[in-house]
Amino acid sequence: xxxxxxxxxxxxxxxxxxxxxxxxxxxxxxxxxxxxxxxxxxxxxxxxxxxxxxxxxxxxxxxxxxxxxxxxxxxxxxxxxxxxxxxxxxxxxxxxxxxxx
Numbered sequence: 543x544x545x546x547x548x549x550x551x552x553x554x555x556x557x558x559x560x561x562x563x564x565x566x567x568x569x570x571x572x573x574x575x576x577x578x579x580x581x582x583x584x585x586x587x588x589x590x591x592x593x594x595x596x597x598x599x600x601x602x603x604x605x606x607x608x609x610x611x612x613x614x615x616x617x618x619x620x621x622x623x624x625x626x627x628x629x630x631x632x633x634x635x636x637x638x639x640x641x642x643x
Contacts, residue, residue, distance in 0.1 A: 546563065581610070582602070582605070582606075585605070585609070585610075585614075586601065586602055586605035586606075586609075587602075610624070611623060611624045611625050612624075612625050
């Protein structure tokens with residue numbers, strides 16, 4: 543596991559960054575992050591080669607902002623994009639909702 547290698551852990555400790563990992567054999571501890579990483583790898587990268595670090599950064603930010611947050615529908619959000627879901631939460635309730643029991 544690359545996140546537990548001694549060099550990585552030593553670097554984190556040197557700059558006083560806390561280490562957080564799931565318990566062994568419990569992938570659901572971090573299910574949302576695991577799902578995001580799977581989506582990122584499958585939909586944004588998919589074997590793609592980037593020119594350099596800046597190209598990778600720009601491409602992945604564009605994927606997250608333009609595709610994942612604005613156009614990609616999420617079953618956990620009622621098949622809406624995250625932007626649509628947040629807009630619905632921020633919108634004032636319709637007048638009819640005040641009269642429902």
